[in-house]
Amino acid sequence: MNEVKTNPAVKLVSAVLLAAVLLLFYILWSHSRNMSDWAIIFIFAFLVSLVFTKPNKFPALTLKKIVYSVAYIFxxxxxxxxxxxxVARRVVKPQIPINPGIVRVKTRLKSPIGRMILANSIxxxxxxxxxxxxxxYYYIHWIDVTDVDETAATEKIVSGFEKYLEVIFG
Incomplete structure (x- = not known):
């Protein structure tokens, strides 16, 4: 295999930054205020990051991508x-017609992670x-197929997500 050599200092800094981000997510998710928990989580996150990360695979981080990421979350x-x-309205009022079916939509995204996030977001x-x-192409089960045309279905289901993901992941 022809593997690219990574500078050990870059790998160390990348692992520290990733561990810090993971710790931040842990704190936000668990609402933990226990500093000893934070230390243990950081140490294990750092060790896992050190073993499993490849800094040359990280996407370039720009202000535009950060802004689009925040906008995408909203x-x-x-x-x-x-x-x-x-969906709740359709459950409460059964007289609202549903027209379930599978539609085919097309994505412009090229990045594998962007495509995965799109599929999960849908x-x-x-x-x-x-x-x-x-x-x-994505095959989407839609509770109320309003348009079987690929272009129209893509516009209704995918395009809103794509405009953010295209900037973030390319």
Whole structure:
């Protein structure tokens, strides 16, 4: 194998930064105020980061990507809330017609992680579920298929997510 050699200092700094980010997520998620927990989490996160990270694989971090990432989180949250209300309304009022089916949509994303996040974002949004991915196409189960045309379905389901993910991941 022809593996690129990484400077040990770069690998160390990358592992420290990743461990710090993971610790921050832990603190935000658990609301922990125990400093000894923080120390243990940081040490283990650092060790795991040191063993499993490849600094040359990290995407370049720019202010634009950070801004788009924050905007994407808000967009995803709003999409999830709106979809929850739509599905709840359909449950409470059964006379609202549903037209379930599977539609094919096309993505412009080229990055594997961007594509994965897109598929997961679609699945997280109630009323849609990513069933399969083949090349540039996603097969989505949609609770109310309003348009079977690939272009129109792509516009309704995918394009809102893509405009952020394209900037973040390319």
């Amino acid at each position: 967009y995803l949250f709003i999409s999830i809330v709106k979809s929850n209300f739509d 699945t997280l949004t109630p009323g849609t579920l990513t069933v399969d991915v083949k090349d540039d």
